[in-house]
Amino acid sequence: PNYLFSQPVVDQILRDGAAARPTVRVLLGADATGTAEEDGCVRIDVSHDDGSRSAIAAQYVVACDGGSSPMRRRLGIGFDDLDFDEPWLVVDAFVDEPHLQTLPQTNVQYCEPARPATHVIGPGNHRRWEIMLLPGENPVEMQSEANIWRLLARWISPENARLWRATAYRFHALVAREWQRGRILIAGDAAHMTPPFLGQGMCQGLRDAANLAWKLDLVLRRGGSAERLFASYGEERAPHVRATTDVAKALGRIICERDPAKAAARDAALVLGGEGREEIRQDLIPGLKGGILSRRECTATGTIFPQPKVRQGTGAALLDDVTGNGFRLIARDASILSSADDRRITGVGMTLAALGPTRADGVLCIDECDDALAQWFKEHNCSAALVRPDHYVFGTARTKAGKAALLDEMHGMIFEARRAQ
Secondary structure (H helix, E strand, C coil): CCCCCCHHHHHHHHHHHHHCCCCCCCCCCEEEEEEEEECCEEEEEEEECCCCEEEEEECCEEECCCCCCHHHHHHCCCEEEEEEEEEEEEEEEEECHHHHCCCCCCCEEECCCCCCEEEEECCCCEEEEEEECCCCCCCCHHHCHHHHHHHHCCCCCCCCEEEEEEEEEEEEEEEECCCEECCEEECHHHCEECCHHHCCHHHHHHHHHHHHHHHHHHHHHCCCCHHHHHHHHHHHHHHHHHHHHHHHHHHHHHHCCCCHHHHHHHHHHHCHHHCCCCCCHHHHCCCCCCCCCCCCCCCCCCCECCCCEEEECCEEEEHHHHHCCCCEEEECCHHHCCCCCCHHHHCCCCEEEEECCCCECCEEEECECCCHHHHHHHHCCCCEEEECCCCEEEEEECCHHHHHHHHHHHHHHHHHHHHHC
């Protein structure tokens, strides 16, 4: 359920992907020094490293310029402080192969009052340690090699590992008060910062991008209602970020407890009855509560749709690889589905899919390797699910009439407001 990766490798893949697309222009060594909205677009003033200046015009701007976001500051958007501020030292190292077996084989949170710490397994022989800095310790001085090796001595030494990088951070819990100002939207760390204890920092930014991508696509290519769709971005993401950050904070409070008596009480509570309690991390991540979601009651609305393996030819593939990443109407059987030429379906490029071997025009057949989807439909007492491009369930239906009403509701949220303007 979790993926571990080295960020510089992913950064290179993203850059290579951008460079391969004629529709993408990458400017390095350039700063956005000013913005102004005029004539239905945003003008961005750009200062280049060679001293030259230029201007770019865009219909919309998405500022993903980090926690110190110059764009957010320029717009005067403030942060709500969710009351978490802790200094930690983060160290990445490459460990010699023979020594890897002496280290923990899972991620470990050391909830030790003397100095809380975290051990994280990365790809290959990459390991990360996050170590709390204590009151009175200078963050700059603690980044010296001598201090780093002293702190890592219980796990590794210069004889069996090589330091890659080390940086002192302050773990914050912050959420922007606004996510949009006119035609400019903010995303990623520019919009929020969360403690790392739930492993959701970059995940939050990925969710921002996934949420915005399909809405930008609808506005720019299919004529959706920009006002409604972009308002829903903050409506959906801000509460989700706050709820996820609250969970990360709660875990952080457990891990960061430095009072020995309180730590002992915590330990006793966690092992009450002599057995540990196991929770799956995904179950701690909330769903969406508002925005572009059906108002018809269903336990699945706003949750992530399952991602099972399905048979394809002589092998297997993940569901998204078969159905694509656009809007999808997925049913327990094909009999409940609409005609593929329905304007509510063609208007958003929706894919129709159904479980089982029954074939129908314009409907993909899903032959799943286990019964994950069948169980999901049973659990939520429904026969069809309308899934958004970011994999959240818009809503569900039990009957053909319910499915038609669901499509009308979705179509109205996306398009009708534009016609009424």
